Amino acid sequence: MAKSALIYGILGQDGHYLSKFLSEKGYSVAGVSRTGAILPGAKAYAADLSGESKQYLFPIDDFSPDEIYNLAGISNPRVADADPSLASKVNAMPAAEILKKILDEKSKARFFQASSCYMFSGSQKVSESTAPSPGGAYGRSKLEAHLAVAEARKKGAYACSGILFNHESPLRTLEFATRKISSAAAEFSLGRRTEPLLLGNLDVSRDWGFAGDYVEAMWLMLQQEAPGDYVIATGKPHTVRDFCMEAFSYVGLDYEKHVQVDKRLIRASETNMVADISKIESIIGWKPKTDFRTLVRMMVDADVEFIGQGGIS
Numbered sequence: 001m002a003k004s005a006l007i008y009g010i011l012g013q014d015g016h017y018l019s020k021f022l023s024e025k026g027y028s029v030a031g032v033s034r035t036g037a038i039l040p041g042a043k044a045y046a047a048d049l050s051g052e053s054k055q056y057l058f059p060i061d062d063f064s065p066d067e068i069y070n071l072a073g074i075s076n077p078r079v080a081d082a083d084p085s086l087a088s089k090v091n092a093m094p095a096a097e098i099l100k101k102i103l104d105e106k107s108k109a110r111f112f113q114a115s116s117c118y119m120f121s122g123s124q125k126v127s128e129s130t131a132p133s134p135g136g137a138y139g140r141s142k143l144e145a146h147l148a149v150a151e152a153r154k155k156g157a158y159a160c161s162g163i164l165f166n167h168e169s170p171l172r173t174l175e176f177a178t179r180k181i182s183s184a185a186a187e188f189s190l191g192r193r194t195e196p197l198l199l200g201n202l203d204v205s206r207d208w209g210f211a212g213d214y215v216e217a218m219w220l221m222l223q224q225e226a227p228g229d230y231v232i233a234t235g236k237p238h239t240v241r242d243f244c245m246e247a248f249s250y251v252g253l254d255y256e257k258h259v260q261v262d263k264r265l266i267r268a269s270e271t272n273m274v275a276d277i278s279k280i281e282s283i284i285g286w287k288p289k290t291d292f293r294t295l296v297r298m299m300v301d302a303d304v305e306f307i308g309q310g311g312i313s
Contacts, residue, residue: 004028006065006109008049008056008094009072011037013171014114018069018215025219030063032056032072049073049094050086056094057101060109067222068102069112070095070145076175077118080138087137092144099152099159110222113149115161116142117207117233117273127276128163128229135271146229153227160221165207165233165275167214168295170302174312177240178208178299181247181259183312186303188258189251192312196258200265202241205272209234210290210298217286224284233275234288246296251304 005022009015010031019039022029029042036046043063047056049072060068073091074080080087095113102109119142120126121135134140149159172179180197187193209232217232241255248255280286290298306312 002026002028003066004030004063005067005069006059006063007031007042008068008070008098009033010039010042011035012071012075013169013211014071014167014215014218015039016171017169017212018071018218021212021215021219030059030065032059049090054097057097060098060101060107065109067112068098068109069114069218070098071114073114074138074141077136077138080141081136084137084140087141088144091138091141092148095145096148099148099157102157102159103152103155110158110227111149111152111160112218112222113145113159113161114218115146115149115163115229117163117165117231117275118271119143119146119163120273121271123272125274125276126163126231128231128279149229158222158227160227161229162214162218162221163229163231163233164214165209165231165273167209167211167232168299169211170299170306171211172299178243179303181240181243182296182299183303183307184258185247185251185253185255185300186307187312188248188253189304190307192307196260198260198262198265199240199244200262200267201270202244202259202261203239204270205237205239207233207235207237207273207275208243208292208295209288210295213288213290217280217284220284220286228283230280230284231275231277232280232286233277234292235275235277236292237272237274238292242292243296246293247300250297250300
């Protein structure tokens with residue numbers, strides 16, 4: 001019998017890729033979003049994660065999934081940090097309530113929580129055993145959910161957290177630096193833009209991977225005999241400058257002629273973490289398939305096509 005999976009946040013970047021991945025594996029897929037809009041082939045549920053009614057729990061009873069993926073919540077750290085109370089309500093409480101339901105009802109469902117590298121701060125190498133040190137409300141809200149997973153696992157739930165480092169794709173929204181860069185490179189190459197792209201610190205580094213690779217890691221985590229937490233990353237950091245250089249040179253342009261540093265966009269404190277992915281490589285056998293250059297060019301290609309068809313004004 002085919003397995004079933006319920007995806008919270010199915011309309012987000014990761015939800016799109018995971019839904020497609022699971023559907024191709026023969027899963028019956030359902031998804032939860034604020035509006036109830038859904039992807040082709042998936043059953044739709046509408047629910048507000050910040051709602052006091054906890055209506056987001058209804059799909060578990062109605063759909064009875066084998067696997068639950070919690071990818072929903074506020075994904076932009078700046079947005080979360082601007083409203084810490086909402087960040088906790090949306091990023092932490094639903095995970096805890098879903099896990100409580102699984103335990104109370106002795107559900108068969110295996111649970112995946114999208115944790116974040118922003119549970120840590122500073123410049124350090126991060127593994128599954130690194131002590132959390134969130135530097136803002138986003139990281140704290142993600143840590144709350146992460147700790148709820150660990151507690152539920154002690155009580156017998158099959159619950160896992162994927163400590164996700166930055167992962168990108170053509171589906172990233174324009175509020176993220178990577179998509180700002182890829183879209184700007186595309187616009188300049190097509191003659192659709194003249195004003196410079198304003199960015200903050202070009203020398204801050206991030207571990208950027210492809211979201212389409214990372215959803216496979218999520219799925220593999222729930223196929224193991226025993227649950228656990230795993231860092232999901234590439235282990236190879238690059239700077240914002242590297243991203244600009246790759247994106248603009250790909251379309252035959254010099255980024256230095258089109259990108260300017262705006263000091264107002266430089267954060268007071270920045271992280272330059274390096275991911276240790278040895279656990280997921282050795283135990284599960286997963287490693288990213290898409291390298292940095294391929295990822296950047298994929299995003300630029302998608303934006304060239306999108307803008308050529310009249311997108312982004």
